[in-house]
Amino acid sequence: MPAQTTLVTALIDGADADAAVPVTALTREALTSWLEAQDPATRRWVETAGFKAEAGAHLMLPDAEGGAARVLAGLGDGSDPWALAALPTALPRVDYRLDPAPEGDQAFWACFAWEMGAYSFTRYKSNTAAAGVGSDGEPSGPSRPARLAWPDTADREAVTRAVAGTTLVRDLINTPASDMGPEELEDAARVLADAHGATMDVIVGEDLERANYPAIYAVGKGSARPPRLIDIRWGREDAPRVTLVGKGVCFDSGGYDLKPSAGMKLMKKDMGGAANTLGLARMIMMAGLDVRLRLLIPAVENMVSGTAYRPQDVLRTRKGLTVEIGNTDAEGRVVLCDALAEADSEQPDLLVDCATLTGAARVALGPEIAVYFANDDALAADIECHAGAWRDPVWRLPLWAPYRKMLDSKTADINNAGEGGFAGAITAALYLKEFVSDSTRWAHFDIYGWNPAGRPGRPAGGEAFALRALYALVADRFG
Structure with a gap:
């Protein structure tokens, strides 16, 4: 029935995210100080990519093996509560964690925006696997949203x-x-x-x-x-x-x-x-x-x-x-x-x-x-x-x-x-x-x-x- 909507599908327990890729969410102002603390190669990568921490933007930082070492996520001036909402469908479909964990209202909005960013009305899709939904109604397959570990600071209820x-x-x-x-x-x-x-x-x-x-x-x-x-x-x-x-x-x-x-x-x-x-x-x-x-x-x-x-x-x-x-x-x-x-x-x-x-x-x-x-x-x-x-x-x-x-x-x-x-x-x-x-x-x-x-x-x-x-x-x- 329509009322039996899944409550949370793109958020996972932290215990399941030991290998999760860290996501660092930064305002434009915070990006400057964050870059100052990084090595020259990282600074050069960020500057070459043109990442300015605009709300909704993101940048993958590679590790030595070519994998994902970290994701930088833009918050703009910090006023947009939906700044992270694009990430569940824009990032590779692996698991992520917020590092550092946001506090207070920021923790709520990070989790709410992530989950709402994963929302999709798939009731009438004949190929639910292609739509990213398994037979049990849970996200699955290559189109499932990227998942985020619950930060300890979030009010889950x-x-x-x-x-x-x-x-x-x-x-x-x-x-x-x-x-x-x-x-x-x-x-x-x-x-x-x-x-x-x-x-x-x-x-x-x-x-x-x-x-x-x-x-x-x-x-x-x-x-x-x-x-x-x-x-x-x-x-x-x-x-x-x-x-x-x-x-x-x-x-x-x-x-x-x-x-x-x-x-x-x-x-x-x-x-x-x-x-x-x-x-x-x-x-x-x-x-x-x-x-x-x-x-x-x-x-x-x-x-x-x-x-x-x-x-x-x-x-x-x-x-x-x-x-x-x-x-x-x-x-x-x-x-x-x-x-x-x-x-x-x-x-x-x-x-x-x-x-x-x-x-x-x-x-x-x-x-x-x-x-x-x-x-x-x-x-x-x-x-x-x-x-x-x-x-x-x-x-x-x-x-x-x-x-x-x-x-x-x-x-x-x-x-x-x-x-x-x-x-x-x-x-x-x-x-x-x-x-x-x-x-x-x-x-x-x-x-x-x-x-x-x-x-x-x-x-x-x-x-x-x-x-x-x-x-x-x-x-x-x-x-």
């Missing part, structure tokens, strides 16, 4: 958590919609819940309407694959309540407001919010944080059919508000509003939703920065703090109340899509805000869920956003 959460998110998003519909997303959630002793309830199809989740049902009933609400609970009941809500639109055709083919091409990633919250839940449960965790995922497909919802339909919601459908392609907020109303009913200590919600957020900030909104300034300050510490770029946009009038409807309490095309990310957030109490500390993340171009450690395809920052937020507030 922290690295393993971050790797586990990130790989789960990527694997789920990368899986095509043919194999990742609402039922398959439920299966992946169940694997995760079972692995950590969590309970899980699922409401499917017409039962959603009977259980008063009419908006989720209305969006999903146009598909032959029944919609559902996935509900995971974990942790002691009287612990602080942390509730996550993830948008699980497994494929978005746009409905009757049909997307053009270019806009539909990546819509397997429209369940990226659900994937992100599953990855975050995995990290929280792996760490055993003392919280009462709840995860709600409305899982649907937004399709065109004789039973699909239509423009100008008026839907009822779990909260009792009525919604006029101004655009069937603004379906994410419609399914989220029922889940948010249920989440808010328990008055959690923290409520976070993640959704691949608007193109406007991507136009504003591009594909690498997570747009977020928060109804509490102290919560926003904590998010910013942890995002900076964990190199998870985020940017807060305002819940600008005067724009609420853009969602006014003559027919219903609210319209799901504002007129005029202005401030699309903000009006989407304001729509969601209608279903969350002012007293609930709430943050809404409008994420892309995708790397449009590959970079070391971050291949093109599905991606986690703000995952490390959100885990650190929960651990700091409630851990």
Whole structure:
């Protein structure tokens, strides 16, 4: 199942690396002093090769027999946490160790970047041996990544958590919609819940309407694959309540407001919010944080059919508000509003939703920065703090109340899509805000869920956003 991702594949125990090739990671500044301590032949080799310790660069130093005596790895000015991510696939496929071993945060980033640099989504490769994966799912063959010995200074649990959460998110998003519909997303959630002793309830199809989740049902009933609400609970009941809500639109055709083919091409990633919250839940449960965790995922497909919802339909919601459908392609907020109303009913200590919600957020900030909104300034300050510490770029946009009038409807309490095309990310957030109490500390993340171009450690395809920052937020507030 997609949830059973390998936790760590390119990191090995130090006891297995007695003959490992040493890797010396150097900033540009440190390279100068390192060279001064070397023999003339080594200095000449480095200078002839033009190695300047730029981030991501590396240089093999030969031994007397023509083998590899050492690898120099560039860190640039030391600010790039992904500086070593290219090495697992760029170096010869032998084992390596860091010499000297990095300290503190540098040890985490060296290990995390190495493992993420080895990530590859190979589920659909017919020749897994050529892809570097053996029959047991472990890296093998000539294309397997170069392996790194765990430095004694690394926090293995922290690295393993971050790797586990990130790989789960990527694997789920990368899986095509043919194999990742609402039922398959439920299966992946169940694997995760079972692995950590969590309970899980699922409401499917017409039962959603009977259980008063009419908006989720209305969006999903146009598909032959029944919609559902996935509900995971974990942790002691009287612990602080942390509730996550993830948008699980497994494929978005746009409905009757049909997307053009270019806009539909990546819509397997429209369940990226659900994937992100599953990855975050995995990290929280792996760490055993003392919280009462709840995860709600409305899982649907937004399709065109004789039973699909239509423009100008008026839907009822779990909260009792009525919604006029101004655009069937603004379906994410419609399914989220029922889940948010249920989440808010328990008055959690923290409520976070993640959704691949608007193109406007991507136009504003591009594909690498997570747009977020928060109804509490102290919560926003904590998010910013942890995002900076964990190199998870985020940017807060305002819940600008005067724009609420853009969602006014003559027919219903609210319209799901504002007129005029202005401030699309903000009006989407304001729509969601209608279903969350002012007293609930709430943050809404409008994420892309995708790397449009590959970079070391971050291949093109599905991606986690703000995952490390959100885990650190929960651990700091409630851990």
